[in-house]
Amino acid sequence: xxxxxxxxxxxxxxxxxxxxxxxxxxxxxxxxxxxxxxxxxxxxxxxxxxxxxxxxxxxxxxxxxxxxxxxxxxxxxxxxxxxxxxxxxxxxxxxxxxxxxxxxxxxxxxxxxxxxxxxxxxxxxxxxxxxxxxxxxxxxxxxxxxxxxxxxxxxxxxxxxxxxxxxxxxxxxxxxxxxxxxxxxxxxxxxxxxxxxxxxxxxxxxxxxxxxxxxxxxxxxxxxxxxxxxxxxxxxxxxx
Amino acid sequence: xxxxxxxxxxxxxxxxxxxxxxxxxxxxxxxxxxxxxxxxxxxxxxxxxxxxxxxxxxxxxxxxxxxxxxxxxxxxxxxxxxxxxxxxxxxxxxxxxxxxxxxxxxxxxxxxxxxxxxxxxxxxxxxxxxxxxxxxxxxxxxxxxxxxxxxxxxxxxxxxxxxxxxxxxxxxxxxxxxxxxxxxxxxxxxxxxxxxxxxxxxxxxxxxxxxxxxxxxxxxxxxxxxxxxxxxxxxxxxxx
Numbered sequence: 459x460x461x462x463x464x465x466x467x468x469x470x471x472x473x474x475x476x477x478x479x480x481x482x483x484x485x486x487x488x489x490x491x492x493x494x495x496x497x498x499x500x501x502x503x504x505x506x507x508x509x510x511x512x513x514x515x516x517x518x519x520x521x522x523x524x525x526x527x528x529x530x531x532x533x534x535x536x537x538x539x540x541x542x543x544x545x546x547x548x549x550x551x552x553x554x555x556x557x558x559x560x561x562x563x564x565x566x567x568x569x570x571x572x573x574x575x576x577x578x579x580x581x582x583x584x585x586x587x588x589x590x591x592x593x594x595x596x597x598x599x600x601x602x603x604x605x606x607x608x609x610x611x612x613x614x615x616x617x618x619x620x621x622x623x624x625x626x627x628x629x630x631x632x633x634x635x636x637x638x639x640x641x642x643x644x645x646x647x648x649x650x651x652x653x654x655x656x657x658x659x660x661x662x663x664x665x666x667x668x669x670x671x672x673x674x675x676x677x678x679x680x681x682x683x684x685x686x687x688x689x690x691x692x693x694x695x696x697x698x
Numbered sequence: 699x700x701x702x703x704x705x706x707x708x709x710x711x712x713x714x715x716x717x718x719x720x721x722x723x724x725x726x727x728x729x730x731x732x733x734x735x736x737x738x739x740x741x742x743x744x745x746x747x748x749x750x751x752x753x754x755x756x757x758x759x760x761x762x763x764x765x766x767x768x769x770x771x772x773x774x775x776x777x778x779x780x781x782x783x784x785x786x787x788x789x790x791x792x793x794x795x796x797x798x799x800x801x802x803x804x805x806x807x808x809x810x811x812x813x814x815x816x817x818x819x820x821x822x823x824x825x826x827x828x829x830x831x832x833x834x835x836x837x838x839x840x841x842x843x844x845x846x847x848x849x850x851x852x853x854x855x856x857x858x859x860x861x862x863x864x865x866x867x868x869x870x871x872x873x874x875x876x877x878x879x880x881x882x883x884x885x886x887x888x889x890x891x892x893x894x895x896x897x898x899x900x901x902x903x904x905x906x907x908x909x910x911x912x913x914x915x916x917x918x919x920x921x922x923x924x925x926x927x928x929x930x931x932x933x934x935x936x937x938x
Contacts, residue, residue: 461899462704462706462707467702539936554850610794610929610930611929613866613888613928630901645852646845647851651855655703659701659702671898674898675901688853689851697849697850
């Protein structure tokens with residue numbers, strides 16, 4: 459018997475400011491107060507970057523587009539493609555995304571939000587703080603999500619940029635299918651799928667900066683790392 | 699108030715054979731019998747291809763790997779990358795994926811499953827059949843999902859290869875964020891996120907070939923098409 463999964467929006471977090479402890483803000487919401495052991499909390503990059511003070515004032519002595527461009531270039535370790543204002547580049551974390559992950563929206567006018575310096579560590583910090591305040595949450599997972607585009611497919615989806623207490627990728631190697639053949643598909647990026655699932659209750663303008671996923675396979679609740687499990691080493695990448 | 703979403707596994711579909719009417723098999727399961735108007739049913743490509751008879755015997759007079767390779771080449775309209783046995787190619791539908799979407803696992807020994815010829819139409823056919831049998835399902839959505847890899851990121855995720863009665867991409871252009879700035883992120887591939895969410899209750903070997911997503915935003919339940927909304931025209935693609 460496979461269990462159902464519930465995706466629960468976390469509303470009422472309010473405006474997040476540098477220095478805020480996200481775990482406290484999350485636990486103070488009705489959904490957060492009802493957090494259960496075994497849940498996975500998905501938190502958007504935007505509020506993680508705000509809480510960590512990863513905000514940067516945009517110089518006002520140059521046109522905004524130019525100022526944005528300079529910040530994006532600085533945050534890029536390698537530019538893969540350019541078209542017009544769009545830059546697809548690789549960040550220091552190894553993420554390949556538009557604008558090096560620099561977030562120009564949902565931040566106060568004149569400011570941009572940078573990615574967390576180490577988003578696995580950001581997830582771990584939130585997880586540790588949740589468990590310190592609610593010791594019964596021994597096996598809670600935390601994912602930091604962001605919204606990325608993809609080549610070949612239109613539209614954006616949310617993916618994991620950091621995780622703690624939950625696998626980034628599960629390995630089905632050795633499993634056999636219903637006919638007893640070894641499975642061809644062996645590694646599933648469950649952290650990315652959890653981030654996408656969470657986005658379904660978030661929207662982009664509805665003030666839902668986090669979601670709780672309840673009912674995940676307990677075997678996924680282990681140490682996990684987006685950097686170690688999902689970021690593809692350039693040497694193994696056919697598209698870099 | 700944002701609603702929670704539930705992801706419900708559809709168990710008990712049993713082995714699917716060419717000519718089977720998937721809508722009947724789905725409705726005969728306990729989860730399918732409880733299907734509600736406004737739900738989105740995500741059905742894996744594997745059982746859609748089987749029901750549609752998109753199975754092909756692998757010639758036994760050549761080594762299996764060579765036979766597989768010939769089928770993959772034939773199903774490809776353009777090869778993007780090769781490494782060892784791995785081929786990343788574009789299918790006639792415009793999907794870019796490994797092995798042109800040819801499924802070598804979970805099919806009887808000596809057979810492979812090809813992608814549906816028109817996976818939006820496959821979704822529409824399932825939807826029409828569901829509504830014919832259960833007229834109260836006026837606004838049910840159907841997604842056909844498949845498991846694809848991605849450049850730059852390890853692990854596979856499920857994406858939509860066809861949809862009916864549900865948007866592939868929603869457009870948030872014109873929406874403003876909490877600060878009144880127009881949103882930079884404007885198009886969300888909800889069909890892909892729904893497919894990923896559904897995969898969380900499927901696993902690859904657990905005999906769950908479909909899932910029901912309950913509680914999606916009612917505005918997403920409109921005519922949709924993966925081909926028209928998600929497949930990126932090659933001329934607009936920076937990575938082809």
